[in-house]
Each structure stands twice: as structure tokens, then as C-alpha cells.
Amino acid sequence: MDLDRLSFQELNDLQTQVAQAIASHKERAKRKALSDIEERARTLGFSLSELVGAAPVHRRRTAPAKYVNPDNDKQIWSGRGRQPRWVVAALERGMRLEDLRV
DSSP, X not given: OOGGGSOHHHHHHHHHHHHXXXXXXXXXXXXXXXXXXXXXXXXXXXXXXXXXXXXXXXXXXXOOOOEEETXXXXXXXXXXXXXXXXXXXXXXXTOXXXXXXX
């Protein structure tokens, strides 16, 4: 590839593509290495977390929805944390939280 013939914009585009390709390749290599190591640990009768002393990962469960937007049933709220804008707007219109219950 003759880089001297490329324009400034083409060189910048090429640089971006190369950076993305490198990052993608590195991520794939890392996932493969981790998979290989986990498989090797399994064949020896261990989990990877047992071998490296890491605590097992506990996934958080999402809280069930308690409230739903009467104008858009895809907008839900568990009642935890900050009130979404649609809840605040409904309360300002005179509705009660009980009116928004699922």
C-alpha cells in the first residue's frame, strides 16, 4: 500500500480502521485465552475462580416493576431510586403512586 498517495482524510480513516481492528483482535484474543484457561481448569476439576482466589461473581437481579406509565406501558419503575420523569409528571398532574401500580 502506497501511503504517500493517500489524502489526509484517507490516512485518518485508515488510522481509525486500524485502531478498531487492533482493539477487536485484542479482545478476541483475550476471550479465547480466558476460554482456554477456563477449559483447562475444568479438565483438572477446578473453576477458574478457585484457582485465582477470586470470589464468585454474583449477578444482581433486577427488581420487579411496581409502577407503569399509563401513557406508555413500556416505561416501568421498580419503586427504587430516583423517580423517573414520567412519575414526577404524573404526580404533578394530580395522580397518586397507587394509580400507577402495575
